[in-house]
Amino acid sequence: KPLALPGAHVVVTGGSSGIGKCVAIECYKQGAFITLVARNEDKLLQAKKEIEKHSVNDKQVVLCISVDVSQDYSQVENVIKQAQEKLGPVDMLVNCAGMSLSGKFEDLEVSTFERLMSVNYLGSVYPSRAVITTMKERRVGRIVFVSSQAGQLGLFGFTAYSSSKFAIRGLAEALQMEVKPYNVYVTVAYPPDTDTPGFAEENKTKPLETRLISETTSVCKPEQVAKQIVKDAIVVTMGLFRTIALFYIGSFDSIVRRCMMQRAKSEIADKTA
Numbered sequence: 001k002p003l004a005l006p007g008a009h010v011v012v013t014g015g016s017s018g019i020g021k022c023v024a025i026e027c028y029k030q031g032a033f034i035t036l037v038a039r040n041e042d043k044l045l046q047a048k049k050e051i052e053k054h055s056v057n058d059k060q061v062v063l064c065i066s067v068d069v070s071q072d073y074s075q076v077e078n079v080i081k082q083a084q085e086k087l088g089p090v091d092m093l094v095n096c097a098g099m100s101l102s103g104k105f106e107d108l109e110v111s112t113f114e115r116l117m118s119v120n121y122l123g124s125v126y127p128s129r130a131v132i133t134t135m136k137e138r139r140v141g142r143i144v145f146v147s148s149q150a151g152q153l154g155l156f157g158f159t160a161y162s163s164s165k166f167a168i169r170g171l172a173e174a175l176q177m178e179v180k181p182y183n184v185y186v187t188v189a190y191p192p193d194t195d196t197p198g199f200a201e202e203n204k205t206k207p208l209e210t211r212l213i214s215e216t217t218s219v220c221k222p223e224q225v226a227k228q229i230v231k232d233a234i235v236v237t238m239g240l241f242r243t244i245a246l247f248y249i250g251s252f253d254s255i256v257r258r259c260m261m262q263r264a265k266s267e268i269a270d271k272t273a
C-alpha cells in the first residue's frame, strides 16, 4: 500500500527553494524522477544541479519547468502535460509553491489578500486539478498540500496568510473524500517556522507581535520538515485525529463508495442494453 518512490515521478511546485527543494532532494535520494516547477529559471537550474548530486542511479532525471502556478489554469495544465510526456504519469504531486506576507489587517493592501489567495490557494488547486484525472484512472497517486501552523490557528499579522492556509485544509479534506475509493491519498502538512529563503524574506516586514508569537516555538530545518512531509505522503496513516469528525467521515465514505458502485453497475447495464 505505501507508494514506491524508486522510479516514481514526483512533481514539486516551489521545488527551487526552501522546503520544496528539500522535498525534491528527499524523493530523489529514494530513487524518484523529479519535475521542479517554479517561476525563476536560474533558481530552477541551480536547484536541479544541487538535487542531482544526490542521485542513487544513472537513470534518474530532474526536469525543470518555469511557470507561475497561480495565474492561468491552461498554462499549468500544459506544464503537467509536458512533464508527463517526458517522465510518465505523475505518481505524487507536492504543492510547495507559496509565500507569506504579514501586517496588521488595516495595514495590508487588499491586493495582498488577492495575491496570497491566488498563490497559496489557487496555486495548489491548479496543479492538483491537472493531475487528478490520470491518478484516479490509474488508481495510483498522492497529493501533498503544504499549509502551516498558521493554517490551524489564526495569528496576529496573518489575516491574509492564515486564511489562504485554512483554505488549503478545506480543499484537501473535501478532495480526500472524493478520491479515496480510487486509491488516491491526500495529505496536508502544517509546518512551523522553517529556516528558508522565504522565511528570511517574511521576517523583514513582520510586526513585533507576530515575531514574538512566532518566537515561542523554535525554527525548524527545511531538511527535517521535508523528511516528515515525504514520510507522511508515502505511508498514509490515519490522516486526521478528530474523534467526532471520524464518525461522520466514515459514514460519508460509505455513501461515496455506494455511489461509485451504483454508477459502475448502471454503466454495465447501459453497455449490455
Ligand SMILES: NC(=O)C1=CN([C@@H]2O[C@H](COP(=O)(O)OP(=O)(O)OC[C@H]3O[C@@H](n4cnc5c(N)ncnc54)[C@H](OP(=O)(O)O)[C@@H]3O)[C@@H](O)[C@H]2O)C=CC1
Residues within 6 Å of the ligand: 013, 014, 015, 016, 017, 018, 019, 020, 037, 038, 039, 040, 041, 043, 067, 068, 069, 070, 096, 097, 098, 099, 100, 119, 120, 123, 146, 147, 148, 149, 190, 191, 192, 193, 194, 195, 196, 197, 198, 199
Ligand atoms: N518557511 C516557513 O517558515 C514555512 C513555510 N510554509 C509554506 O511552505 C511553502 C514553501 O515555503 P518556503 O520553502 O519557506 O518558501 P521559499 O520562498 O523558500 O520557496 C518558495 C518556492 O515557491 C516558488 N513559488 C513562489 N510563488 C510561485 C508561483 N506563483 N508560481 C510558481 N512557483 C512559485 C518559488 O520559486 P519562484 O519564486 O522562482 O517562483 C520557490 O521555489 C510555502 O507554501 C509556505 O507558505 C509553511 C510553514 C512554515
Ligand SMILES: CCCCCCCCCCCCCCCC(=O)[C@@H](N)CO
Residues within 6 Å of the ligand: 099, 100, 147, 148, 149, 150, 152, 153, 155, 191, 192, 193, 194, 198, 199, 202, 213, 214, 216, 217
Ligand atoms: C493545534 C496546534 C497548533 C499549534 C500552533 C502553535 C502556534 C505557535 C506559533 C506559530 C508560529 C507561526 C508559524 C507560521 C509559519 C509560517 O507559515 C511562516 N513562517 C511562513 O513563511
